[in-house]
Amino acid sequence: LMQLSIPLNFIGFVYREIRQGLTDIEQMFDLLEVQAEVVDCPGARELAIDKGAIVFKDVHFAYDPARPILKGISFEVPAGKTVAVVGPSGAGKSTLSRLLYRFYDVQQGSITIDGQDVRSLTQKSLRAAIGMVPQDTVLFNDTIAYNIRYGRTSASQAEVEAAADIAQIGTFIETLPEGYDAMVGERGLKLSGGEKQRVAIARTVLKSPPILILDEATSALDTRTEQEIQAALDIVSRNRTTLVIAHRLSTVIQADEIIVLKDGVIAERGTHGELIDRDGLYASMWSRQREATQAAEQLKKVQDED
Ligand code: ATP
Numbered sequence: 001l002m003q004l005s006i007p008l009n010f011i012g013f014v015y016r017e018i019r020q021g022l023t024d025i026e027q028m029f030d031l032l033e034v035q036a037e038v039v040d041c042p043g044a045r046e047l048a049i050d051k052g053a054i055v056f057k058d059v060h061f062a063y064d065p066a067r068p069i070l071k072g073i074s075f076e077v078p079a080g081k082t083v084a085v086v087g088p089s090g091a092g093k094s095t096l097s098r099l100l101y102r103f104y105d106v107q108q109g110s111i112t113i114d115g116q117d118v119r120s121l122t123q124k125s126l127r128a129a130i131g132m133v134p135q136d137t138v139l140f141n142d143t144i145a146y147n148i149r150y151g152r153t154s155a156s157q158a159e160v161e162a163a164a165d166i167a168q169i170g171t172f173i174e175t176l177p178e179g180y181d182a183m184v185g186e187r188g189l190k191l192s193g194g195e196k197q198r199v200a201i202a203r204t205v206l207k208s209p210p211i212l213i214l215d216e217a218t219s220a221l222d223t224r225t226e227q228e229i230q231a232a233l234d235i236v237s238r239n240r241t242t243l244v245i246a247h248r249l250s251t252v253i254q255a256d257e258i259i260v261l262k263d264g265v266i267a268e269r270g271t272h273g274e275l276i277d278r279d280g281l282y283a284s285m286w287s288r289q290r291e292a293t294q295a296a297e298q299l300k301k302v303q304d305e306d
Contacts, residue, residue, distance in 0.1 A: 052129070129210055148206065168229070
């Protein structure tokens, strides 16, 4: 038993170290799995960004060869535009963003940025050009200012506060007794999902990348939080090439194009208005979600009256 308990202790130690050291999803992927999956090719080049146009061309991908997830996906995110991907849970929406960020490589087809195949680039230059607002941001056990400044460590306090204001979290921080010096993370103040997402947005504002990936939180947010996050995202994505992985349809209305994924293929595509007129999958997802929202609001009203 002694022999067994030492490695177990060691695993526990490593696990705790990893958890403490993790700053965000980017590093989490680097540490836990992706280093083995994807490496720079010999002679990999730095990404030379022109305008930041993204092209997915006939992309095929499976985590497990027996279960293809993407079966020939083609679409473009023109420079400075916003494309939203929607579809049933498990359709492969987040997988598209992981392939763009190169956590994994496509198995057929290609993804290019300004004509450069992401597989030919250094991961460092690729990730420097892309800001990722993940579903769930892991925070440092440090001050909230430190957590925001992580987007650009050279940022001044004034820049940190400006970024927090753009991300609609500045007012909240000012209500904390210790303000920007408040400790957050596992051993500090626990922030809600919506607050954490706004910290991630503030980081991205400081990083100011030409390309953005927004992976919306799946968890339900109250209407006001959702509106605040939406306002923050609208500002951040302006004039940036943006891929939105949308779980709540309310965020996609403004998108330049909506891609509806189902069973590994693009089932429908178009603007919100076009897809509503088409009266297909998107229109039915839309009306179901609206009914669910109305039911939740009705329930809340009844509860508030009690
Ligand atoms: P949701 O809306 O629920 O977040 P999604 O459309 O974003 O779903 P993905 O996260 O892209 O879906 O996952 C697509 C499919 O791939 C799912 O069935 C999921 O179980 C599977 N999958 C995701 N990540 C992995 C992984 N690392 N290894 C194996 N299978 C995975």
